Amino acid sequence: MRLCVDADLCIGVGQCELLEPEIFRVDDDTGTSTVISAPILPNQRAEALVDQCPSGAIQIDPDVNPTPATPPDTD
Numbered sequence: 001m002r003l004c005v006d007a008d009l010c011i012g013v014g015q016c017e018l019l020e021p022e023i024f025r026v027d028d029d030t031g032t033s034t035v036i037s038a039p040i041l042p043n044q045r046a047e048a049l050v051d052q053c054p055s056g057a058i059q060i061d062p063d064v065n066p067t068p069a070t071p072p073d074t075d
Ligand code: SF4
Pocket: 005, 009, 010, 011, 012, 013, 014, 015, 016, 017, 024, 026, 032, 033, 052, 053, 054, 055, 056, 057, 058
């Protein structure tokens, strides 16, 4: 999975940068985190990072990880 940050939700706590300094950087000017490199992470690691963001700003990148199509309802 690949992650992205919603800057409107980020409160700049910096937990992401602490956990993954190669991926996230909190900008001193804006006070929000950005993704500086976007490796494909194992699902478990990506989901753990999403869970550890206190504001819900870290999200699964939908452009890289599209929601699988649901099969048609056969009822
Ligand atoms: S952990 Fe979440 S709220 Fe904190 S800086 Fe990172 S993206 Fe922003």
